[in-house]
Amino acid sequence: MNKSDTRLKRIMTAPFSVWMAIFVIVPIGLVLYYAFTSSEGGFTLENIASIWEYRGTYLISIELALVATVICLLMAYPLAYSISKMKARRQQTMVLLVMLPMWMNFLIRTYAWMTILEDTGLINTFIKFLLSLVGYEFEGFTMINTNGAIVLGMVYNFLPYMVLPIYTVLTKIDRSVIEAARDLGAGGMDVFTRVILPQSVPGIISGITMVFVPAVSTFVISKLLGGGMTYLIGDIIENYFLGNTGEVNYNVGAALSLVLMVLILISMGIMNHFDEDAETNGGGLF
Amino acid sequence: MKKFISLLLSSIIAFSFAVVAPAANEKTVLNVYNWGEYIDLSTIDMFEEENPNIKVNYTTYDSNEAMYSKIVSGAASYDIVIPSDYMISKLIQDDMLAELDFDNIPNFANVDKAYKNKSYDPENKYTVPYFWGTVVVIYNSKYVAPEDAEKESLDLLWNEKYAGKILMFDNPRDAFGLALTKLGYSQNSESEEEWQEAAELLKEQKPLVQAYVMDAIFDKMEAEEAWIAPYYAGDAIIIQETNPNVDFYIPKEGTNLFFDAMCVLKTSAHKEEAEKFINFMCEPEIAAMNSEEVGYATPITKAAKELLDPEITGNPIIYPGDEFLRENTEVFVNLPQKIQMIQSALWTNLKIQSSESGEKESALDWVDWFCIATAAVGVVSAAYFIVRNSRRKKLWKSAV
């Protein structure tokens, strides 16, 4: 490698290094700084300690996100599997159909669910109408403003993030391996559990992270579909930074974000451990 | 060091600003920050027409607290804000409001003297009143039994018969105000125990509440999605116009009387234009137009007495008499810092409580267990596959 080459390399990465240092590293440093200082500026562990008060919120956020992730996985796998078995042209169309809703503003899509789920919404009106035909008076289900509605919103918004990586991995499975398994006498179920499923693990894992991370940190879905009844960790962070409850406290907010970040890093670490021997990353979205 | 870093950072940021800064606009931009649904937008058009060199950038907030945090973050600059009484005191105390030059606001003379020199601005140096009103209980007479509504009490908001159909304020000051009033305490209570009691009362109410909302109340009450809600009197009128089944009353336990006033922030670079805007909003015709659109009571004498529909100005709930106001209402004052912290903590605490009633910890129950079980099975099987695979790889390697 000659000298001018090294220089060129440096020049190429220079804007990136400077940019990322200032707008990624320094901000995270500032989050750390704020998390460990009081509003007067002295070092304190109080912010971190005060997080104990929010353990319930962390738990409910993780719980709802986990439930949404599992439902996504259960819904997405069969879909991805059946798409991967279609003809190439059809596959392309189907993938496009899965992606299309994602390209729309997610606020608008979530907002539309309100119309569907409300007490006077489409589902309830429809059921009431049907039952009134047989002369039965029905009070309607309460669907909106519950934790169930929040989970539904998460599943709805993040389902494509689960389908696409699984699909990508499934299409990469070598057909000849499946055929070989068949030739060696493996039944349909055996082929699935012993060949296809293990090979799709990287896709599943990247799908899980892509659903879980945005789900656990959301504050919009809980606001729109949860009616302000359940606060998720995202809502608390938003409150501390934008002060809708009256108190703006960057320090506690930074501590909360820090813990969220660490939680996610830990779970990513565990995930990557599972993913260790698969060198392909689960396939991008596009 | 800190200075140096910020200087370095800012020079880079400044550079990127310079590169992308939109072409310099010759018009003066006046940033007005107001409550949502609190203006007749055509008045802004009229103002811009009258002052062709001013462009109004109008944005909204949905609580005093949200407004306050936005302006103290220093991240945004507004010229005019329209906060309520107690927030005005706080802003004055924080030295954030500019003293107005009343020579530029000749229409201030149109303001009824009952709304000048209020306690939040005793010498009336900083504010020009915009609207005023009370907090009322709104209900839908189609669903709420007359005997419950007739009592005209705050108890309606805690009535289990209407569980799931009750809305509540999504801001701590108004919500706690109601709870304190129901307990017979002052809305400006400085006793920690009283605030604790109020918090208990709100916790009791939570299982009955459908949602904590602000302006979403319009849709929910109009579409009969919810039947009972406390809100501001002016908005109640607007809801009633759309849905005649809706009615409202001032609770007999007493209620909050609020004044919202226009202020100019000290940081404003366009104070003169801001005063022009304030002056414009005090024109009787404009104030009448505005009041008709948003439903709130205007402090401009001529608008209230001559220009507006006497049916509205005669409504004792929108324009209650002085005597009634003196006896049944209370104006929020700026709470001491300690109480503010308590309020904020209690409110967050209320919001992070599980919304379902005591016996059940979570709404999801079986779904929960199912998912946790599935996740566990997934983890175990993933681990199994990986261990098996790696073992096989090792075998394979050793064989080769």
Place this chain on the structure above:
Amino acid sequence: MKALSRIYNFLVFAFLYAPIAVMIVYSFNGIKSRSVLEGFSLQWYQELFHDSVIMKSLYTSLLLAVLSAIISTIIGTAAAVGINASRGIRKKIYLAVNNIPMVNPDIVTAVSMMILFVFVFSTLNKFEMGFGTLLIAHITFCIPYVILEVLPKIKGMDSNIYNAALDLGCPPIKSFIKVVLPQIKPGIVTGLIMAFTLSLDDFIISYFNSGSTVQTLSVTIFSMTKKPYSPKINALSTLLFTAILILLLIINLPKDKNSVKKKGAKK
């Protein structure tokens, strides 16, 4: 089995498209109601085009998306080339840093940038949040995705051609432009499109980093969801949906033709 999977797929797609269908139907509603349908009208579309706030934020969003896509693609592509050429710990650091905005939840990225801006602006007592801060924030979270797209293309490239160009006396920069760029072009284009859509779709980061003067479309929509319902929001989403549909068709059609051509050529 086949019928079963068809039914299943249909149900999942019904779930994905139900809200979109609801929005489209209600955008033509004759009355201003979220539950009752009555008559047909285009009035909400008319009102939409006369709503200066929405139109202005649409313009802001588009401008922002274009600028941040271009800038992040330039920085990202250059960085990808550099990263690919580096070795050892240096490369690991680059990749780790690049991963941070992708791994972090959006709200943490948003909040950390907000802290930076507030911290700097308040110590200097100068500047305020606005288009500049939005642009910086958007570029920051777009760069990693550009690199994600471009890096594999560079890895897969035959470096011998570049070296041959150098050996033949072509200066490095010229040989980069003439030899390397054409080879990684598909990656750059995908990166650019991805950055554009990410920026256009973002809400959380814009929500925390926009000041008083500018609002992106997402932020405007969010404030609309808090206000009394207006079918304008449905009209807006119907238009967006149609635009995206057309855009996707345009992007995908020529690709099909190419692949058909290639197949034909192979034969």
